[in-house]
Amino acid sequence: MSSSASNATANEKKKDEGWEYGEARDPTNRNVVWCKLCNKKCTAGISRLKEHLIGGYLNVTKCPNVPVKVSKKFKDMADKVKNDTKEKTRLEEEKRKRAQDVDEESGEEEDCSGGITSRQIATCRIAVAIHMLLIARFGPGVMDTVATWTKNLCINISQGHMQDMPNEVSSEESIKQGITDLSTWSVLDLGTGNGLLLQELAKQGFSDMTGVDYSEGAIDLARNLAERDGFTNINFLVDDVLEIKLDRQFRLVMDKGTLDAIGLHPDGSLKRIMYWNSVLRLVAPGGILVITSCNNTKDELVREVENMNQRRLSASQDPETLKGQATSVDPLPVFRYISHVRSYPTFMFGGSEGSRVATVAFVRS
Ligand SMILES: C[S@@+](CC[C@H](N)C(=O)[O-])C[C@H]1O[C@@H](n2cnc3c(N)ncnc32)[C@H](O)[C@@H]1O
Numbered sequence: 001m002s003s004s005a006s007n008a009t010a011n012e013k014k015k016d017e018g019w020e021y022g023e024a025r026d027p028t029n030r031n032v033v034w035c036k037l038c039n040k041k042c043t044a045g046i047s048r049l050k051e052h053l054i055g056g057y058l059n060v061t062k063c064p065n066v067p068v069k070v071s072k073k074f075k076d077m078a079d080k081v082k083n084d085t086k087e088k089t090r091l092e093e094e095k096r097k098r099a100q101d102v103d104e105e106s107g108e109e110e111d112c113s114g115g116i117t118s119r120q121i122a123t124c125r126i127a128v129a130i131h132m133l134l135i136a137r138f139g140p141g142v143m144d145t146v147a148t149w150t151k152n153l154c155i156n157i158s159q160g161h162m163q164d165m166p167n168e169v170s171s172e173e174s175i176k177q178g179i180t181d182l183s184t185w186s187v188l189d190l191g192t193g194n195g196l197l198l199q200e201l202a203k204q205g206f207s208d209m210t211g212v213d214y215s216e217g218a219i220d221l222a223r224n225l226a227e228r229d230g231f232t233n234i235n236f237l238v239d240d241v242l243e244i245k246l247d248r249q250f251r252l253v254m255d256k257g258t259l260d261a262i263g264l265h266p267d268g269s270l271k272r273i274m275y276w277n278s279v280l281r282l283v284a285p286g287g288i289l290v291i292t293s294c295n296n297t298k299d300e301l302v303r304e305v306e307n308m309n310q311r312r313l314s315a316s317q318d319p320e321t322l323k324g325q326a327t328s329v330d331p332l333p334v335f336r337y338i339s340h341v342r343s344y345p346t347f348m349f350g351g352s353e354g355s356r357v358a359t360v361a362f363v364r365s
Pocket of ligand 1: 132134190191192193194195197212213214215218239240241242255256257258261262
């Protein structure tokens with residue numbers, strides 16, 4: 001090792017908080033560390049010294065002079081490292097399992113070549129690639145933000161704070177009181193993937209929850225994760241949002257990344273129209289649609305909804321469509337923007353301010 005490399009390693013080691021209580025008296029061997037509190041010599045580096053301070057490790061004697069506070073501090077740090085490692089392994093296992101499910105699915109499709117064209121296989125591969133890309137683009141923290149923000153929004157609505165200008169937030173106290181209101185919110189997650197958004201919403205207090213995804217692999221994964229994590233009341237169904245069979249309306253419909261996936265498809269614009277037709281059927285009158293996108297800005301989503309409303313209005317006024325209809329028809333259901341997440345980090349691009357992720361809520365008339 002070069003001397004600069006060994007200095008770097010020595011400095012790295014120096015940074016470890018354990019060195020406050022340990023001393024490497026031999027400059028050529030930093031693995032031998034003396035405890036500054038009891039002068040015990042530890043021969044397996046700073047990690048062993050910390051075990052000596054914490055106590056309870058097999059074949060490591062506990063320092064007789066360590067204050068309880070110090071011992072606890074290092075125990076908490078060791079527990080955190082252990083939990084972080086466990087969580088990392090769990091996430092990697094989940095990712096591996098998801099990739100395996102996807103491989104199995106595409107394998108099955110290729111086997112039954114009688115019914116499936118190469119274009120469909122290519123389309124399926126594109127969908128999988130889009131799915132992986134989108135999941136990676138959301139990044140950490142978005143799920144928590146979406147769940148907490150949506151809970152507060154629903155409580156605000158339940159408590160009548162959102163009638164005119166929807167962006168004010170209730171006090172912590174009234175938010176606490178409002179948690180009981182969440183049981184009246186039926187929730188549907190479109191393109192639920194691994195179902196973890198519904199788990200987050202369950203933690204926030206929602207109880208009537210359904211997730212749909214057209215991928216059987218995703219639904220199996222979502223069910224297994226929910227069972228493992230004790231969320232046995234979440235209902236997961238295989239269903240295609242674009243040709244939805246689910247015959248029920250929900251007060252809250254969530255979409256995180258699914259409109260993105262649908263829009264990036266080669267026939268994206270047609271599929272988006274099918275998407276809006278389904279969503280209009282699934283959101284109950286007065287219900288809320290919350291879309292989280294990493295591919296459209298808030299303004300683009302609002303514009304898309306306005307265009308969709310306009311298209312429906314024009315179609316309803318078309319003399320051909322009106323032929324044979326009763327004179328008085330119910331007003332067309334439309335979506336109206338009510339609020340969006342403002343806490344995502346923003347950046348400037350080409351003179352305008354943007355955010356990597358947008359979460360926007362619409363109310364259905
Ligand atoms: C980018 S992933 C997002 C998954 C999940 N919502 C999340 O936030 O982790 C998009 C999901 O939408 C699903 N999906 C795409 N098109 C769909 C459709 N037409 N019907 C149902 N699910 C669909 C995919 O299988 C995938 O699980």
